[in-house]
Amino acid sequence: MKKELLRLERINKSFDGRKILEDLDLTIHENEFVTLLGPSGCGKTTTLRLIGGFELPDSGRILFDGQDITQLPPEKRQVNTVFQKYSLFSNMDVAENIAFGLKIKGKSQSYIKDKIRYALKLVNLEGYEHANVTGMSGGQQQRIAIARAVVNEPKVLLLDEPLSALDLKLRQQMQRELVKIKRELGITFVFVTHDQEEALSMSDTVVVMNQGWIQQIGTPESVYNEPENAFVADFIGDSNIIDGIMVRDRLVHLLGKDIPCINTGFGENVPVDVQIRPEDIQITAPEDGQYRGVIxxxxxxxxxxxxxxxxxxxxxxxxxxxxxxxxREVGLQLAASNIQIMAKPASEDEEAAKDV
Structure with a gap:
C-alpha cells in the first residue's frame, strides 16, 4: 500500500466572490502520477497553486507528510512547479537557468556542476550547457524548465499544462518523456491538463473536476470504462448518454426496449443515465439489431x-x-457488458456538484 504524501482537507477558495473550490478533499500518495483533469474554470490550476503555496485557501488545510503546510510559503515546501510558460531567464544560458535555485540555496560550485550534468542527462540535453534558451525549441525549453525544477530534489513536482503550447507530435513525445523522467526520479507528479487523451495515457490516477468539485477519482481505465456520472462520461472521450429506466438488476429500459446489462444495485423502475461508448456499438443488418436506424x-x-x-x-x-x-438502413447491437448505468442526481445541489 502506497504511503500518503499530500492531503487536502475541505478546501474552499473564492476569487472576487466567485467560488472556485468547494469542500475539496484530495489525497495524493508517494511516487504517484496524478492528473487534475477538467474544463477551463473547473479549479484544477487553483488546486495546483494551493499545493505549491502560491495561493492560500479561504478555509481547510493542506497536509504534507502529516505536517500542516497550509500557511507555509512556496520556498519552504518540498515542492517545485513547472509553469505553462516555463518562465526561463532569457539573459542566462541553459546551465545558469538550471543552477538558479541551487545558487540561491548557497550550494557549492562542484555540487551545482554535478547537478547540472545529471539534470541535462535526465532530459536528454547533454552538451547544451552554454546554449541560449531563447533560440531553443518549445520542447527543449520545457525540458530545461523540468531540469531546473528537479535539481532542487522536490518530493512533489507540479506541472501546470506544460505541453499545451507544443504541436501534436512533440506533445506526444514529451508525454512519453515525462513518464520516463517521473519513473527515473521516483517522485510524485501532479499534472494539470484539459486534454483527456493526455490524462489517460500518462497517469496512475486521474482526478476529474468541474466547477470546483471533484467528479471522480480513479485509474485511467476506471474513469473511462466506469464513469460515475454523465459529466465524466461525456468529458472523457466520446459517449452516447441516454435517459433510461432500470427495470431491475441486469435489465434497463432504453428507447422503448428492455435491454440486458450487467449492472446491479440501482433498485427497480429507477430513472438512470445510460452510457454507451461509440466503439462498443456493433453495426449489423437491419433485422439483426436491437434497434433499426439510418446512417x-x-x-x-x-x-x-x-x-x-x-x-x-x-x-x-x-x-x-x-x-x-x-x-443506408442498418441495425444496432449492444452487448450487455458495454452498457454503463449511472445514477441520476437526486437533488438540485447534487446536480450542480455531480453533473453540471
Whole structure:
C-alpha cells in the first residue's frame, strides 16, 4: 500500500466572490502520477497553486507528510512547479537557468556542476550547457524548465499544462518523456491538463473536476470504462448518454426496449443515465439489431470512422474501422457488458456538484 504524501482537507477558495473550490478533499500518495483533469474554470490550476503555496485557501488545510503546510510559503515546501510558460531567464544560458535555485540555496560550485550534468542527462540535453534558451525549441525549453525544477530534489513536482503550447507530435513525445523522467526520479507528479487523451495515457490516477468539485477519482481505465456520472462520461472521450429506466438488476429500459446489462444495485423502475461508448456499438443488418436506424453521416478521422445513425428517435455516434454509406438502413447491437448505468442526481445541489 502506497504511503500518503499530500492531503487536502475541505478546501474552499473564492476569487472576487466567485467560488472556485468547494469542500475539496484530495489525497495524493508517494511516487504517484496524478492528473487534475477538467474544463477551463473547473479549479484544477487553483488546486495546483494551493499545493505549491502560491495561493492560500479561504478555509481547510493542506497536509504534507502529516505536517500542516497550509500557511507555509512556496520556498519552504518540498515542492517545485513547472509553469505553462516555463518562465526561463532569457539573459542566462541553459546551465545558469538550471543552477538558479541551487545558487540561491548557497550550494557549492562542484555540487551545482554535478547537478547540472545529471539534470541535462535526465532530459536528454547533454552538451547544451552554454546554449541560449531563447533560440531553443518549445520542447527543449520545457525540458530545461523540468531540469531546473528537479535539481532542487522536490518530493512533489507540479506541472501546470506544460505541453499545451507544443504541436501534436512533440506533445506526444514529451508525454512519453515525462513518464520516463517521473519513473527515473521516483517522485510524485501532479499534472494539470484539459486534454483527456493526455490524462489517460500518462497517469496512475486521474482526478476529474468541474466547477470546483471533484467528479471522480480513479485509474485511467476506471474513469473511462466506469464513469460515475454523465459529466465524466461525456468529458472523457466520446459517449452516447441516454435517459433510461432500470427495470431491475441486469435489465434497463432504453428507447422503448428492455435491454440486458450487467449492472446491479440501482433498485427497480429507477430513472438512470445510460452510457454507451461509440466503439462498443456493433453495426449489423437491419433485422439483426436491437434497434433499426439510418446512417445520417460518415466522417473519416484517420484511424476510425465517426458514423451518426438515427435510430429510435436518438442520434447515435458509432465508431468503426470500416466505412459505411450514408443513407443506408442498418441495425444496432449492444452487448450487455458495454452498457454503463449511472445514477441520476437526486437533488438540485447534487446536480450542480455531480453533473453540471
Amino acid at each position: 445520417k453521416s460518415v466522417v473519416f478521422k484517420g484511424t476510425v470512422y465517426d458514423i451518426t445513425i438515427e435510430a429510435a428517435g436518438f442520434e447515435w455516434l458509432v465508431q468503426t474501422i470500416t466505412g459505411h454509406e450514408a443513407g
